[in-house]
Amino acid sequence: MNVLVTGGCGFIGSNLVRYLRAQRPGWKVVSLDKLTYAGNLENLGELEGDPGYHFVRGDIGNRELVEHVIRQHSIDAVMHLAAESHVDRSILGPEAFIVTNVLGTQVLLDACRPTGVKRFLMVSTDEVYGSLGPTGAFTESSPLRPSSPYSASKASADLLALACGHTFGMDVVVTRCSNNYGRYQFPEKLIPLMVVNALHDQPLPVYGDGGNVRDWLHVEDHCQALAIALEHGRSGEVYNIGGGAERPNIEIVKGILSILGKPESLIRFVKDRPGHDRRYAIDPSKIKAQLGWTPAHTFERGLEETVRWYVDNRPWWERVRSGAYLQYYETQYRARLEPAAA
């Protein structure tokens, strides 16, 4: 099988490409990536020279290019991960999220039809469901109530993919996963940001009271679920993917400090993220029952391994934190680090 992975040089995409080459060695994998600030060729440096892996730099919104790549590599299936993925950035500037996540997804879907792509896997997110109260979990039939520009753009893309299934008979599968963690995550997201700040003895900015809950999924468990969903998922169906590891943010931040042997005095409670969803929790019983998927990683061990990876791979995050990212961090992000009580 020949698979096109969009966003293959980002966090989940690069872990997915590596996973597919190792676990599905008979598949040819092509990565289409624009290499925004979040995409990095280094993430897949170890695949250099691998005849089963090809990289194309380009935008999913470029219809001509996408059709060319699909035909050139006789693509059978698309795994669509390319996106603007950071909620905070979507609050500062939603436009890029609409261009890539909504329009880009539609262009990609349109390019799949005349080129004979057999299956389209849309990687969506649990954020499309909005926020939960203290109990319960999202099922695939929970209503979509996205609350940030990011999640609204992902909900649009998710629904556009499903609509292409209904209207044009495309073979579409949608997955909605919880928060991923693991190696190669860009250090603007909670876990790597906290690790990097702690290593610099800089304050760790915890939004609000730190009681917001996320349901953590090891990226390798996610990759396994995506491969299974592509192979065996039922056409037109949605699958929730979650690691069953609900944790309040403050617990994670304290856990990171403890692994690194750094003091809790580095924690700084700052002004809350506008519209901050309080709690996410995934009910993954459908993918477990229908497709036999089950996560292999436990959160505490996975977190410790991830933190150690960042400690051991300092040159990687020092490089990705330079340039455009640093500019964003210094101007937009730091400006919002006001105390929670302000």
Ligand code: NAD
């Ligand atoms: P990421 O930001 O690390 O990577 C995104 C990748 O997409 C980058 O390599 C970037 O260069 C590329 N890209 C961006 N715009 C593009 C465009 N117009 N054309 C081609 N490539 C483009 O994101 P991630 O965390 O790896 O997330 C991957 C996917 O998984 C996204 O669709 C995201 O919404 C979804 N998701 C992520 C999480 C998470 O916890 N990280 C959870 C749920 C869903």
Ligand code: TDX
């Ligand atoms: O500095 C911070 N301080 C803080 O308290 C940052 C960056 C985050 N947080 C909080 C906000 C969230 O409650 O930590 C939690 C996790 O935040 P992020 O890492 O920004 O992730 P989140 O907003 O939950 O979204 C992520 O999971 C769902 C991904 O970025 C999305 O792409 C995915 O769809």
